[in-house]
Amino acid sequence: MSPIKNALAAATVLTAIAAVPAQAQEIENKEFDGFYVGGSFGLGAQTNDRNETILFDTDRNGSFDNQVRSVSGANAFSPGFCNGAAKSSTPTAGCRNDKDDMDYYIRAGADKQYGNFVVGFLVDGGRSESKDSVTAFSTTPASYTFTRELDYALGARGRVGYTPGGVLFYATGGVSYAKIDNSFTTTNGANSFTDNGKTDSWGWSAGGGAEAKVTNNITMGLEYLYTRYTDDDYVVNVGPGSAGATNPFLLASGGTDMKRSDPDFDQHSIRLTAAFRF
Helix, strand or coil: CCCHHHHHHHHHHHHHHHHHHHHHHHHHHHCEEEEEEEEEEEEEEEEECCCCCCEECCCCCCCCCCCCCCCCCEEEEHHHHHHEEECCHHHCCCEECCCCEEEEEEEEEEEEECCEEEEEEEEEEEEECCCCEEEEEEECEEEEEEEEEEEEEEEEEEEECCCCCCCEEEEEEEEEEEEEEEEEEEECCCEEEEECCCEEEEEEEEEECCCCCCCCEEEEEEECCCCEEECCCCCCCEEEECCCCCCCCCCCCCCEEEEECCCCEEEEEEEEEEEECC
């Protein structure tokens, strides 16, 4: 074989050898690149709100800074408050703990990979079965319980991550919107109670996770997400009903407005995720 042919053959071999890692790097750099659809399933737990109470606006000026007092001036809610739903009309029976339960969401998004770094955007929608309650006890005796849960939630988040190959570690954060289902129950059968039901709420989410390729097109992962919604629009209006004029709710202005003291609905979620990548 001539020197020229030898040189050409060597050049061909070297080119092929050089192309292998370049092609492998290109494939590796596209592991988390493109569009995907999927879902998540996990546990939603709430932030401990043991110091939460119920606030009263007896003069109905919108301030919620009053105490409900009897004709003698005594605090009508001196028995106090508890975190959870009342078991009876008196605090001696205690309250049921807040309900931490499952949440489930569908999601879609897109990622762009630059070497080992990945940036992306996703949207998701779903709901949580968790419930958050707080109860007040009056001297009547009677119990007054506020409960809230997610009817549904929608989120839009960005994410940024790093992949050493095969696994993506990422941080994520963005905005969230929820329809919160608020409800009110009481053992007080004398007064009338009117509420405004479901409320619209905006909030934000932040967290992180890891996602691994299990096939060329399927990934599975584990994600933690903290979400806070502002939920301060739900008010219960107390009216006369069949109660007399000396009823503590009626003394100041003929009625009283009530709301829970914590304006935020917080949730911690641990989720298993799965996605199909196009």
